[in-house]
Amino acid sequence: MKLIYQKLFIPFILLQGLLFAHCQVPCGIYNDAARIVQLQEDFATIQKAMNKIKNLSLKKDATSMNQMTRWIMTKEDHASKIQEVVSDYFLTQRIKEKPKGPDYVLYVNQTTILHQILVAAMKCKQTVDPGKVKHGLKLIDSFINLYFDAHGKDHIQKLSGSN
Numbered sequence: 001m002k003l004i005y006q007k008l009f010i011p012f013i014l015l016q017g018l019l020f021a022h023c024q025v026p027c028g029i030y031n032d033a034a035r036i037v038q039l040q041e042d043f044a045t046i047q048k049a050m051n052k053i054k055n056l057s058l059k060k061d062a063t064s065m066n067q068m069t070r071w072i073m074t075k076e077d078h079a080s081k082i083q084e085v086v087s088d089y090f091l092t093q094r095i096k097e098k099p100k101g102p103d104y105v106l107y108v109n110q111t112t113i114l115h116q117i118l119v120a121a122m123k124c125k126q127t128v129d130p131g132k133v134k135h136g137l138k139l140i141d142s143f144i145n146l147y148f149d150a151h152g153k154d155h156i157q158k159l160s161g162s163n
Helices: 002-020 032-056 062-094 104-126 130-147 150-160
Strands: none
Touching (some): 032 130, 130 150
């Protein structure tokens, strides 16, 4: 039994991050617009969770406390998803390092905005302030303007259903 444990379970645990992250092969299969829409949906879920937490915190019964805990976990989960997409997808795979030159300023601006999105997601974990969500969404809009051309922006609008 111990041998089975060592041969199956331990490798699974060690490879778990690789199994569930974007492939990083590189596979060449990217959908940047879909990732942006997902980030926007994650911030919207965080906003809903914040509202639920505020309302449920006014109640003292066990069911409300249970539901509040679940909304807190949901908020944390979606903030972590934002951080994962920004770090594992955009920063490590999509934004290519640029040497000093004409594209360097764009590179610095894109990476700076992505860092700020990471911080905004962290701030959403730490508080129930809806201003943190609004700030995160504004940062995503800024990134969209820096990263996407007109066709990409149109694709985002179609995916999000906001034609």
